[in-house]
Amino acid sequence: MDQNSLPPIQTTARDDAVLKALVGFVRAEALQPGERLPTERILAERLKVSRNTVREALTRWEGLGLVERRQGSGTYLKAAVSPDMLHMPLTFAGGNDFTSLMQTLEIRRALEAEAAALCAERASPADVAEIERKLDIMEQAFRTRDGMSSEEDWEFHQAIYRVSGNPLFEQIIAAMHELFHRFWEHPLGVRDFGHASFPYHRTIYECIAARDPQGARAEALKLIATVEDDLKRGAAKLKLSSQT
Amino acid sequence: MDQNSLPPIQTTARDDAVLKALVGFVRAEALQPGERLPTERILAERLKVSRNTVREALTRWEGLGLVERRQGSGTYLKAAVSPDMLHMPLTFAGGNDFTSLMQTLEIRRALEAEAAALCAERASPADVAEIERKLDIMEQAFRTRDGMSSEEDWEFHQAIYRVSGNPLFEQIIAAMHELFHRFWEHPLGVRDFGHASFPYHRTIYECIAARDPQGARAEALKLIATVEDDLKRGAAKLKLSSQT
């Protein structure tokens, strides 16, 4: 007998059921991020569950960043939801130290190289043009603002992730990116942080335009290597200054 | 005026305070993953808050995978906690279609290769012995159960991620693994799914034991390639059968 023909019945799954119903509601009403959800009391009444149960469900969503609750105002959608969502809570033990920063870079090194290679394989002429546009904007900003181009830099990279055709790249790398910069608003006192990576943006682009996956991968690795070097230099500097 | 000079004040944060107290408790008692923490009722009494508030806090932790609640039994720690923990919940919409499955493999290809390389760089003799032990168990299971060794297979890989020294590898790949297997309990009717990947487990191990990062990377890529082949074969088969 097929074991799947008798799935275990769900006697308890109240809050999960609430979330499922909520997903249905959001889709039915075509709610966009920023819009307000029904109040907890209304949800409890409509779904025939206790308000506490509704709250537990919403607490879950709040923890996942899907929803924001404002006392006295309401509960607001923060991101798009869909029935088959995968939640991947990354918990990152570790603080501000060199090791943690380096770990985010190890992940980025792996994903950045793969994304660049896939991008080089799959980019359409329109995609290549879009990436070149971002590159131009970034190089322009870099020159006029003397190296302060992190925003445009990031957009260039995001364009590559998008063209790779796999949205997972953008989301995971974005998480690493945020993690990295949360600690490093002022990168350990390295004034010219990121300068060394500048030329590789163009070389990556050229490999993509030339449909050269292996080249793109290699250039992406070089780019991350320069960031790792900057990080090591900053750490060494910090170590030195703390010894005084 | 500096917009940052007037940050929003923080008046209430009951459940956050509960979590902070809980972090302190876990550290004070040196609780290890798997151990049970106090019951909700006791926590409520000790912290002088309502049980509902305790539950909201625990619901948060459960959503982050830090804790597991078993009705009638208790609440158990699932991962180490530390005061300066960063939570980064990723949510993405993934379908059960061929494309989504393939996308998880693209991420795994990148990370698996990097993790294997780092593992080969950093493994201590004890680490190598541990990995070999997992490999033996897996090969044994593979032979006695005729290829059904996915559990032991996964433990072998996890050992590699751990030795890589970067916990992010295990967390991200675990998410990909779960996404992949959620839809693929019975892999599209490919009976010998995973058989082709079998020999590469030992070749990866040999590269790690030989401290050969490039070799480990290459073998890991070959392993993922076999899984991708299996997936493509399964998809082709499915397409064929749906045309009848």
Next chain:
DNA sequence: TGCAGAAATTGGTTGGACCATTGGACCACT
């Protein structure tokens, strides 16, 4: 000694109450 059933324990749910914050309506004064 072994084991079935009772009892205690523990998380899950309910309903109801009150508090704190929010945002809009309304008003008085300038």
Next chain:
DNA sequence: AGTGGTCCAATGGTCCAACCAATTTCTGCA
């Protein structure tokens, strides 16, 4: 018209007391 003040209803946050459901532990009989 605009400014500030007051009030009030709506909404999320917290609390309480009880009961339900799953699990574990204990107990007493065979």
